[in-house]
Amino acid sequence: MRKLPLSPRKIVSLVGEVQSLMEGARRLLVLGSDAEAVAAVRETITEGAAPEKAHYLVETVTYGAGEFRMPLGNNGSVGAAVVVAAGGELVGNGLKSGMVQARDAGVPVVLVLTEAPGVQISLPDVGVGPQRVVGIAPDGRPPADVLAEALVDATGDGAVALASHLPALREETCNRVIRQTARQNAVVGVLFFLPGADMPVMTLNEARMVLRIAAAHGEPVGTERALELLGVVGTGFGLRAAARQALDLLPGPGWAIKGGVAYSGTQALGRTAKAYFDGSARLTPSRLAPLVEKVKKLRG
Numbered sequence: 044m045r046k047l048p049l050s051p052r053k054i055v056s057l058v059g060e061v062q063s064l065m066e067g068a069r070r071l072l073v074l075g076s077d078a079e080a081v082a083a084v085r086e087t088i089t090e091g092a093a094p095e096k097a098h099y100l101v102e103t104v105t106y107g108a109g110e111f112r113m114p115l116g117n118n119g120s121v122g123a124a125v126v127v128a129a130g131g132e133l134v135g136n137g138l139k140s141g142m143v144q145a146r147d148a149g150v151p152v153v154l155v156l157t158e159a160p161g162v163q164i165s166l167p168d169v170g171v172g173p174q175r176v177v178g179i180a181p182d183g184r185p186p187a188d189v190l191a192e193a194l195v196d197a198t199g200d201g202a203v204a205l206a207s208h209l210p211a212l213r214e215e216t217c218n219r220v221i222r223q224t225a226r227q228n229a230v231v232g233v234l235f236f237l238p239g240a241d242m243p244v245m246t247l248n249e250a251r252m253v254l255r256i257a258a259a260h261g262e263p264v265g266t267e268r269a270l271e272l273l274g275v276v277g278t279g280f281g282l283r284a285a286a287r288q289a290l291d292l293l294p295g296p297g298w299a300i301k302g303g304v305a306y307s308g309t310q311a312l313g314r315t316a317k318a319y320f321d322g323s324a325r326l327t328p329s330r331l332a333p334l335v336e337k338v339k340k341l342r343g
Contacts, residue, residue, distance in 0.1 A: 057254055062264060062265075077127060088190065088212070224249065231244050256320055
């Protein structure tokens with residue numbers, strides 16, 4: 044097994060960062076006047092979750108027609124408000140004023156429409172873009188993947204803590220972590236010109252990515268466990284380093300190609316780590332070896 048190119052101090056720092064992220068997962072508030080639709084949204088979010096965690100993390104509020112209210116309580120405990128409404132309710136001031144209240148309190152809103160609008164809808168004045176608007180399907184339930192995308196977009200880094208207890212959010216949370224890290228490393232690959240200078244930054248980003256993916260799967264991320272997990276993927280980091288070093292030797296536009304390889308390589312490592320924690324695959328050197336072969340072909 045290759046030695047991971049990270050100092051003990053940096054690993055401890057990463058562990059502390061992920062632990063802070065996991066402390067006090069903020070709950071989701073699902074509210075609307077249609078009790079059946081509210082229940083369907085909650086069931087979609089909590090599918091596969093332990094009942095006690097689902098009860099604590101996903102709260103529902105049903106109100107009467109014209110009685111909309113946004114019971115935020117302690118704002119710091121609410122990660123996002125999921126407003127379930129019919130299209131006609133968007134005309135009333137009560138619903139919009141409640142969403143404005145949430146926006147002003149720093150609580151992002153996801154809008155679930157009980158009637159398919161047929162057109163793209165966004166409410167920029169209350170901070171709800173089209174990626175946070177979900178339509179309930181004909182079967183009476185919102186599409187699980189679309190709702191997960193909206194919630195992960197709304198909760199940002201807080202989605203990692205939620206995903207550790209709500210499996211319905213896990214896939215999209217991990218995909219978001221992988222996408223963000225791949226983009227960061229692509230930029231690093233382009234901006235660092237000195238051979239090998241990008242490796243510490245990229246490796247740190249990749250280690251953070253792996254630990255967040257582990258945390259989203261409910262893995263306890265203490266120092267000892269983090270060392271074990273990073274040790275498992277140590278060979279993957281080594282292969283990524285080999286790819287970067289090979290590209291440093293490319294003549295001409297090698298620096299430009301590095302951005303693309305950094306992106307695809309980080310994506311490959313992230314997907315493999317995700318498969319490892321899903322339990323669907325073991326992480327072995329052979330899984331990332333094709334990346335090194337691709338780089339060798341680029342060198343000619």
